[in-house]
Amino acid sequence: MIFIYRQLNKLRWLTLTLVFSMLIVLPFIHLYQTYIAAHAYDLIAPSEKQIYDVMEQLTAPFVSDPQHDLDALKGNTWSGNLFGLSLSDPLAAVSQAATGMTVYWPLFMTALIPIILTMIFGRFFCGWICPATFLYELNSNLAVLLHKLGLHTGHRRLDMRLKYVVLGVGLVLSMLTGAVLTAAIYPPAILGREIYYAVALNGFGAGMVFFIMTLLFDLLVSRRGFCRYLCPGGALYSLLGRFRLFRIRRKVETCNDCAKCNAVCEFGLDPLRDDFGQECNNCTACIAICPTDALTFVVSPKDVAFQGPGHLGRIYKRQHQAGSEEA
Amino acid sequence: MKRRQFLADLIYGAAALALPATATEARTDSRGIRYLRPPGALPEPEFQSRCIRCGQCGEVCPNRTIKYFGLENSVSSLDTPFIIPREQACILCMKCGDICPTGAIQKIKRDADDILSKVKMGHAWVDKNICLSYQGKTCGVCYRACPLQDVAIKVGMLEQPQVLDKCVGCGLCERSCIQIPQAIKIIPNYS
Numbered sequence: 001m002i003f004i005y006r007q008l009n010k011l012r013w014l015t016l017t018l019v020f021s022m023l024i025v026l027p028f029i030h031l032y033q034t035y036i037a038a039h040a041y042d043l044i045a046p047s048e049k050q051i052y053d054v055m056e057q058l059t060a061p062f063v064s065d066p067q068h069d070l071d072a073l074k075g076n077t078w079s080g081n082l083f084g085l086s087l088s089d090p091l092a093a094v095s096q097a098a099t100g101m102t103v104y105w106p107l108f109m110t111a112l113i114p115i116i117l118t119m120i121f122g123r124f125f126c127g128w129i130c131p132a133t134f135l136y137e138l139n140s141n142l143a144v145l146l147h148k149l150g151l152h153t154g155h156r157r158l159d160m161r162l163k164y165v166v167l168g169v170g171l172v173l174s175m176l177t178g179a180v181l182t183a184a185i186y187p188p189a190i191l192g193r194e195i196y197y198a199v200a201l202n203g204f205g206a207g208m209v210f211f212i213m214t215l216l217f218d219l220l221v222s223r224r225g226f227c228r229y230l231c232p233g234g235a236l237y238s239l240l241g242r243f244r245l246f247r248i249r250r251k252v253e254t255c256n257d258c259a260k261c262n263a264v265c266e267f268g269l270d271p272l273r274d275d276f277g278q279e280c281n282n283c284t285a286c287i288a289i290c291p292t293d294a295l296t297f298v299v300s301p302k303d304v305a306f307q308g309p310g311h312l313g314r315i316y317k318r319q320h321q322a323g324s325e326e327a
Numbered sequence: 328m329k330r331r332q333f334l335a336d337l338i339y340g341a342a343a344l345a346l347p348a349t350a351t352e353a354r355t356d357s358r359g360i361r362y363l364r365p366p367g368a369l370p371e372p373e374f375q376s377r378c379i380r381c382g383q384c385g386e387v388c389p390n391r392t393i394k395y396f397g398l399e400n401s402v403s404s405l406d407t408p409f410i411i412p413r414e415q416a417c418i419l420c421m422k423c424g425d426i427c428p429t430g431a432i433q434k435i436k437r438d439a440d441d442i443l444s445k446v447k448m449g450h451a452w453v454d455k456n457i458c459l460s461y462q463g464k465t466c467g468v469c470y471r472a473c474p475l476q477d478v479a480i481k482v483g484m485l486e487q488p489q490v491l492d493k494c495v496g497c498g499l500c501e502r503s504c505i506q507i508p509q510a511i512k513i514i515p516n517y518s
Contacts, residue, residue: 026386027386030386030387033389034388034389034390034391037390038390067389071387071422071426074383074387074426075381075382075383075386075426076381076382078379078380078381078382079379079381079383079428080381080383081383081426086426086428088379088428092379092381095379096376096377096379096429099376099377100373100376100377104377104429104430106428106429106430107379107428107429107430110428177402177403178372178375178376178403179375179376179402179404179405180375180376180378180379180380181402181403183379183380183406184380184405184406189380189381192381192382193380193381193382193395193406196382196385196386197395200385200386200391201385201394201395205395205397205406206405207406
């Protein structure tokens with residue numbers, strides 16, 4: 001079983017890449033559909049013809065009537081349509097309810113599946129699906145590279161509870177202004193829209209400025225700082241996933257205290273001292289890097305308290321030898 | 328609602344101090360953007376509170392009619408959909424309402440009766456000083472562009488257009504007007 005868990009990190013990169021590339025492809029598909037709707041192949045510019053041809057080749061195996069069949073895949077991770085099933089981000093439903101001060105049930109129902117999955121798997125959206133995570137993780141790889149080149153990158157630590165304040169303030173401001181403001185500061189929602197603007201409309205808008213600022217914040221101030229300390233969606237997912245069923249646990253018998261898990265954890269958690277908490281997004285990076293297979297998935301609604309130093313580690317051996325000598 | 332408006336104004340005031348002038352200027356609509364909401368959109372303040380800015384309405388629009396606000400209108404309408412009829416007008420396909428997950432754009436069947444009774448994007452208005460037909464040069468392009476001919480618009484002598492009460496404001500007449508500037512315009516209806 002542990003063999004499978006170790007591969008999950010690769011699978012995660014696959015899903016992240018898939019979601020991100022879909023966000024880029026879908027606007028092009030939209031363009032392709034509009035060309036078909038206008039019967040405009042002979043009228044469009046050569047660059048547009050290229051889009052048309054590529055999209056036709058991409059989609060031809062799957063659809064017979066592209067203009068209508070391709071409507072099955074629309075939207076982004078903030079709210080989207082997957083073959084007739086419409087799904088929304090829980091934050092979208094919550095902030096819309098706060099803004100209008102009433103719950104609009106049809107939207108809430110589209111957020112139900114993500115909410116249930118979050119209650120089972122925790123903050124998995126942040127690690128497995130979020131298109132911003134894809135760029136943020138590449139960004140932290142860039143930070144490592146810059147660090148090797150001798151440039152300074154930020155490693156400041158803030159309080160993780162800051163993001164709950166951001167969520168609360170965002171919801172209250174949305175309520176007061178009567179506009180869904182959380183959508184403007186939530187990176188996956190921003191990216192979903194901005195990529196569409198860039199491809200199908202007149203280029204990046206105001207949201208991209210904000211997003212680039214978060215990238216710089218991550219690079220220069222705090223590693224993965226936005227996700228860890230500021231993201232309102234991350235805050236909501238953390239709260240929902242507090243009693244998640246699937247969580248990572250350290251097997252103290254095989255742990256050798258090498259602390260690679262702590263170093264690799266994007267969210268700055270402390271697997272070495274069994275401190276995952278509600279923040280863990282089950283990204284499985286720590287499982288993949290553990291040299292002694294000491295981290296594994298368990299089904300349990302709670303973390304264990306600190307189990308003491310790993311049994312293969314130096315501290316434990318010293319304590320143990322001391323204990324046996326005394327006896 | 329009044330207290331809410333007041334608080335909203337307070338926040339915009341604060342935002343105006345923090346942000347460059349764009350935010351407040353836009354609120355008074357001093358740049359005079361005349362835009363329409365997509366067909367079936369809720370009345371204005373309610374639309375802004377319902378819309379979650381997912382962008383699906385634009386992505387499903389087959390005519391590339393729907394565009395999105397940046398900061399040019401106001402902070403509260405950031406990323407909400409709008410239509411500039413002179414650039415690209417609505418063809419009343421009603422796909423945006425079907426896909427809207429929040430009901431900010433209501434679901435309306437693609438059917439003349441439903442569209443006539445429920446779509447209220449605006450109302451066309453003819454500027455008789457510019458309109459060719461009223462200058463004695465028979466034109467009638469707006470009438471021919473209208474998807475609801477003789478219900479929303481009718482023509483009299485010399486193809487002089489006359490907008491009727493049932494006009495839903497799709498903007499196809501404004502899009503097709505051959506005069507520059509256009510002689511027929513949609514007066515938006517935000518309520």
